[in-house]
């Protein structure tokens with residue numbers, strides 16, 4: 001039973017564990033839960049058991065603590081970050097060849113080295129260097145939407161992927177069927193299947209599952225493991241080789257990898273840079289950054305389709321500040337508070353990573369919080385969805401309402417939605433890059449296009465019931481919308497400013 005398991009944990013002062021369901025109750029509800037929305041079950045647990053402090057604890061052999069408050073998340077993951085900055089074991093992911101990726105590394109020296117690389121390339125001042133690349137990609141996005149509006153989801157995914165590829169490797173992707181992106185997308189798709197939050201819970205809870213034959217129903221994804229390992233190896237090597245070759249023949253565009261390779265040469269013999277770690281950091285950024293950013297942008301398209309009045313207000317702001325003769329650029333950002341509020345509300349309303357991506361924290365030491373004992377090696381999951389839908393902070397939390405981020409006189413309040421990027425030492429290192437990419441895409445799309453519900457043959461709106469799919473991140477399920485240009489000059493604007 002749970003209490004017997006718990007007694008195995010070293011608990012010298014015999015303190016109480018945080019409240020939560022018993023072993024069998026938890027198993028029953030995990031089996032019954034809607035696998036596409038596990039955070040709803042966690043919220044229910046927190047409502048039922050976590051009254052005393054926004055903590056729910058369950059011991060299923062693997063210990064799990066779910067936090068549903070920003071305050072408690074900061075208290076544990078930030079103020080006590082020395083104890084709470086590791087990650088749980090992830091045997092499935094190592095099996096799939098992803099053991100190297102930053103998000104899964106334990107709290108150790110290798111992880112620290114990875115973080116130093118990101119710090120160098122993506123800290124706020126360094127992230128500014130990528131603005132020209134992001135602007136260029138946004139203009140390509142506008143042109144792609146103009147020529148083929150029916151493929152909007154593909155276009156925003158291409159936008160995100162090509163931005164990250166340019167920043168990381170100085171690589172310009174082909175508009176269609178890019179060979180490097182194909183490898184990366186396939187590797188990430190299999191990653192999605194193997195690392196969905198559901199699998200993390202299942203496999204860390206019932207480790208014996210990994211020893212069962214792969215032909216059993218539900219375990220077919222084990223068969224994909226060798227394919228995944230091959231793809232991941234290619235993903236590590238192929239774009240890196242491109243960057244190296246373009247440096248050798250003098251055609252290299254500025255990029256993270258080319259900069260690190262140059263430093264490696266200067267640093268020769270010192271050992272702080274080597275090719276394998278550069279490859280690993282570069283590929284970790286791709287895998288962590290593409291799906292999240294593109295799925296958030298699909299969430300934005302969905303929000304605009306459903307809320308035409310929000311779109312109108314944002315477009316009026318853009319027309320007043322930018323005019324209708326050019327597309328927005330980063331210099332306009334500070335003058336467009338409503339557009340900023342639309343971006344924040346998109347991040348709040350639709351969560352791509354409602355429980356902190358596929359990367360919960362794990363604690364490396366025993367701890368006591370509010371009188372509760374939290375044993376080491378507990379998986380610590382923050383229910384970001386619950387924080388973003390906290391009724392005491394956000395009135396009508398299910399309503400899409402950007403004005404909640406504005407004070408009087410169109411000034412933004414200080415809730416900048418940073419918590420969607422996680423907490424403490426494991427906070428998303430790509431957040432400045434991601435935010436800037438999202439902003440320029442959102443502002444450009446609003447300036448350039450009208451997004452509406454599609455119409456049926458009788459000319460009536462086709463209604464949308466938002467649905468979501470689960471993988472490495474949550475994505476809106478396909479929906480119909482109509483995207484039409486707001487200006488006949490659009491093509492010229494997107495081409496001349498590129």
Ligand code: HEM
Nearest residue numbers: 102103285288289292293356357421422423426428430434
């Ligand atoms: C809207 C886009 C994004 C969202 C919502 C997002 C969210 C997150 C979250 C919630 C975490 C876990 C933080 C924690 O454990 O406390 C994370 C980790 C991470 N993210 Fe992002 N992310 C986004 C984009 C990006 C981009 C563009 C990159 C890189 C270029 C990136 C790279 C990473 C990496 C490497 C980690 C692992 C950090 C570590 O374990 O130390 N992310 N992200």
